[in-house]
Amino acid sequence: MPNIKVHTFFIALFSLVYFSVKTFVEPQRQIVFYVSTFGFLSLLSIIFVISIPVLVKMKNTKFTTFLMVERRWIGIYTFFLALTHMLLVYNFFFGWDINKLLNHPNKVFLFLGSLALVILALLAITSNNYSVKKLGKNWKKLHALIYLALLLVLIHSFRIGLIYLKLDWVKILIIALLALMLYLKFIKFRKVYKK
């Protein structure tokens, strides 16, 4: 099975989050740690997926080629990380009561996160050869929506983050990482992409 490594990696990641939070975080803070960690990993994974073509251009190795081939699956797992984050929020923060969400002081930022999740869902559903064939040129346009999803997630998480993105140095690190990636993608390697 060609994708076994990617599946194993993400199953290990989900398990690692589950056991580390259970082991190292005091019980009354575990839920918020689960929510934040899955949200944070999803954000990192979005940035990583966008960066894969840049990594290939920088260094064409067996590993970067592998990442390029498995990019679709990495994208699908990025969606599952975000879905887990959202399901935990709905279950533990709002008890599946939509009114609690609609009356929440951060409802605008929660809405932006929800919109990003819808985009990731669309991208995950169309990450297969059948959709590439069926959508033709529009497939690329549709998948460019990842940049919009990233922007929405950044606004969402920078405003309401309770753990990782509450820290200024983490925000600065994320912005620096993004700036570097966008510079490499759209300035340094622009000619390569235009070909």
Ligand code: HEM
């Ligand atoms: C693509 C979808 C999403 C991504 C990638 C995402 C990512 C994030 C990130 C990175 C944080 C900050 C974590 C931290 O540093 O503490 C966060 C916070 C939060 N998100 Fe999302 N989010 C998404 C969608 C949603 C949705 C649909 C909801 C629920 C309607 C939601 C509810 C929350 C809440 C309540 C917080 C504050 C608690 C916390 O910090 O974890 N998110 N999200």
